[in-house]
Amino acid sequence: MEENIESVEEWVSKLDIETTKDIHVPKLLFDQVIGQDQAGEIVKKAALQRRHVILIGEPGTGKSMLAQSMVDFLPKSELEDILVFPNPEDPNKPKIKTVPAGKGKEIVRQYQIKAERExxxxxxxxxxxxxxxxxxxxxxxxxxxxxxxxxxxxxxxxxxxxxxxxxxxxxxxxxxVPKLLVSHSSTDKPPFVDSTGAHSGALLGDVRHDPFQSGGLETPAHERVEAGNIHKAHKGVLFIDEINLLRPEDQQAILTALQEKKYPISGQSERSAGAMVQTEPVPCDFVLVAAGNYDAIRNMHPALRSRIRGYGYEVVVNDYMDDNDENRKKLVQFIAQEVEKDKKIPHFDKSAIVEIIKEAQKRSGRRNKLTLRLRELGGLVRVAGDIAVSQKRNIVTASDVIAAKALSKPLEQQIADKSIEIKKIYKTFRTEGSVVGMVNGLAVVGADTGMAEYTGVVLPIVAEVTPAEHKGAGNIIATGKLGDIAKEAVLNVSAVFKKITGKDISNMDIHIQFVGTYEGVEGDSASVSIATAVISAIENIPVDQSVAMTGSLSVRGDVLPVGGVTAKVEAAIEAGMAKVIVPELNYNDIILDAEHINRIQIIPARTIEDVLKVALVNSPEKDKLFDRIASIINNAKIIKPQK
Ligand code: ADP
Known part of the structure; x- marks a missing residue:
């Protein structure tokens, strides 16, 4: 894993460009899709063979782009116009006719001329x-x-x-005079219709209500017929994201449309006069691209899903890519693309490119990867561009990107910022001095909301120890929303307590409190902090309040890696901490941007002893504690060979 990737600054400095203006942006949409090579190949194949596709993956990773790029590969020259005619025999059953693309307008015009003449x-x-x-x-x-x-x-x-x-x-x-339901010009590409979130009428077509229902003033039925997205996508691509949110009836209707390649249009509102009208079947021979995350696909109509699987492909899109030369270049192309697509913002200079690539590293949440949640990254590009524009500059620089990051913080981050302010004002945590039994833990919020990045918060933990009322019947009393987690954490590491303090916790009541927690905090990784608070309380050794920490503790006292370390370290920096303790195995996951780098001392810890060495204030009690630990460890070493 530790192959040496060039630092972003160095890599960008070697690029043979001044700004992203010098980057060539490919014409074909297919070639603009970044990091989805495998999905791209499949989608291309599906288009050539007119097969349906299910795209599974996180939002903003290019699913709709992939779907749209299919129209360049669909067989051309098949396009058709669709007309609806009045039916003299049955006015409530308008007739449907298809003609080659471009002919529809002509036909309507001829009828109009004829009608005028008559x-x-x-x-x-x-x-x-x-x-x-x-x-x-x-x-x-x-x-x-x-x-x-x-x-x-x-x-x-x-x-x-x-x-x-x-x-x-x-x-x-x-x-x-007939009405043109779907029309093209003879040079048009096959249509791409995004029907995400469309209601039944927009999806399947509708017959408008007629306010004048009699007396010779009514609008004839066929004129009130409106094409649905399934018909507009005839011979092209119909894209539906979050397909599971579609009503089951509508999913059923799509299934029918896929099977018959035709679907009649009728009034969708039951009370309107349109409800009596139903056209002859209207052609809707489209390629369906259904998209969503894993859950969405699991919850979609089973018959519809099996139809697509039986007649097409299921593809998972990537949400990150390797951090290498080729992919960094693609990311630079991405910036150029977004700038050109926006048309209003200026291009990015090298310093701004550095910041975007680093942000892509950070948002991937993994070492040596770059995020592919590019809709959000594109948002950052635009905000940075807007800042440059507002300052009347014709180039975007690093400082714009940094300012943009502050502006485009996700909701969770904004809430966390507020909570940090409030906690500072009310002193729910300290950043200096020392206190017995009080530890600045770190947690993340928004982990379950599908956000691209975690947001960190300081999670103060207070422990107090009193002798148990009855010997051997000690309790763990934990309050706050994270109480259960705390109890479990203490029980899990009771062996560690015994090893380190030499005391049996069954003879004590241990009270643990999470100060000022709120909905959405994920405290699973707080066991190192809890253990530190409890040991401090048992041994009566104060904890340095300029230290924050995160980590999970094994039953043997090893510090295990946790999620969201970068966000947690950032939270410690924002809160004004001087040091932060992280699991050694997470040390390489921390990717700080220019704004945060070198603002805190990051201390990797492998065992709880490593944590205590840093967190507990130097004192004779601390020396005694470590002498004891050392003797336990030495004894263990002597015992071992006898086995
Ligand atoms: P999804 O359908 O997966 O939610 P989209 O395809 O609608 O995402 O992407 C939204 C926007 O984000 C695109 O218009 C593009 O600007 C950018 N984007 C997302 N993924 C990619 C990608 N893989 N390559 C290039 N741009 C992307």
Whole structure:
């Protein structure tokens, strides 16, 4: 694991560019997708064969990009326009016709011209009839010498006009013009339709409600038909993220659409007049790309999932990639891409590139990896760009990225910042001096919210020890939300206590309190802190309050690695601690950015003794304690060979 990767600064300094402006951004969307080579190959194959795909992975890692890139590989020249026509036999069952792409508009126009012409002819004949009636009246009046007849003739003409002009059949003659449901031009790429979160009407099509339902003013049914996303995606790609959130009925409908490649459109609102209308089946021959995280896929309609699996591919996308030369270059390409896509922000100079790559290292949460949660990283790029713009600079530098990080902190981080402020004001933790039985533990929040990064907090722990009421019947009394964790931690390491303090904890009541904890704190990794607080209390040796610590303790007293160390160390820095103790096995996981580096002394610990050496204040009691530990260890060494 410890192969030597060049430091980011050094690596960037060797790049043969001034800014990201000098980076070539590929034209094809497929080539813009970073770090998903394997998923990319499969998606490409699926497109060429028109197969469905399930993409599994974390949000913002390129699933919708991959889906969209498929349209460049779908067979072309198959595109079709879809028209809906009135049905003279059954007005509530409009007819559907498909024509080659681009032809739809032409057809509608021809019908319009025809309708116009018929309308003109009709008004001409109406005028002709009226004119004839009036003329006949005048002739009759002259012949019969009667003025009244002229009056009657005019009345008759007016009546005729009214009857004809308001006759619904004549008036609605324009209703014979079909409506274009789905249209393309002959040069269009196959469509990509993102239907994430769409309601039933948008997904499956709808028939609009008609406010005028009678009296010759109603809009004909076929004009009220609206295409759904499944129809708009005909011959293209339909993308649905978080597919499990789709109502089961809609998932069932998609299954039917996949099987039949056709789906009729009907009114989705039961009370509207549209509910009576149902078109002939409308073509919807799309490639489905369903996406989501593991849970989402597990909860999707089983029949739908097995249909896709049977006729396509299931692919897991990466959420991080190796930190190597090639992938760092891709990340630089990513910055260039995001800048060009945004169009408003300036390019990044080398110092800014360094900060972004380091942030990608940090957000991966792993040594020698780079995060692929690029939507969030893209957000950082844009905020940094906005800061440069607001200061009227035409280049983004490191300081913009650092400022952007402060601005675009996730919710959890903002809450943690507030809590640090409040804890400082109310002195729930100290950063100097020494106190018996009080330890600055470290924890993370937001670990269960799927955030790309952890957010650390200081978690003060206080322990107090009193003699048990009855010998051998000591209790562990832990309060606060993390009480159960504390009890378990103390029980787990009771052997360690015995070894270190030489005292049996069954003769004591141990009280443990987590100070001011709140929802969402994950305290699983607090056992080193708990043990330190308890030992300090038992031995009456004060704990240095400028020290914070994290780590999990084995039953033998070894310090085991924990999650979120970088975030915890950052929290210790923000809180103003001078030293932080971390598990030795986590030491390499700590990746600090320019803002945090060299602001705290980081001390790796392998055993609880290593922790106590740093955390307990130097005193005769401490020396005695370590003499005792040493003698126990020496005795153990003498005993061993006899085995
Ligand atoms: P998802 O569908 O996985 O939630 P998207 O594909 O919608 O994520 O990504 C959102 C944005 O984040 C993209 O438009 C792009 O700017 C950026 N992005 C995410 N993943 C990648 C990637 N693998 N390569 C390049 N850009 C990415």
């Amino acid at each position: 309308k003109r002819d009709r008004s001409r004949s109406i005028m002709f009839v009226i004119f004839s009636v009036v003329l006949l009246g005048i002739i009759a009046a002259i012949v019969l010498r009667s003025i009244t007849l002229i009056f009657f003739a005019i009345m008759a003409a007016a009546f005729l006009y009214m009857a004809m002009a308001f006759n619904p059949v004549i008036r609605n003659e324009k209703a014979m």
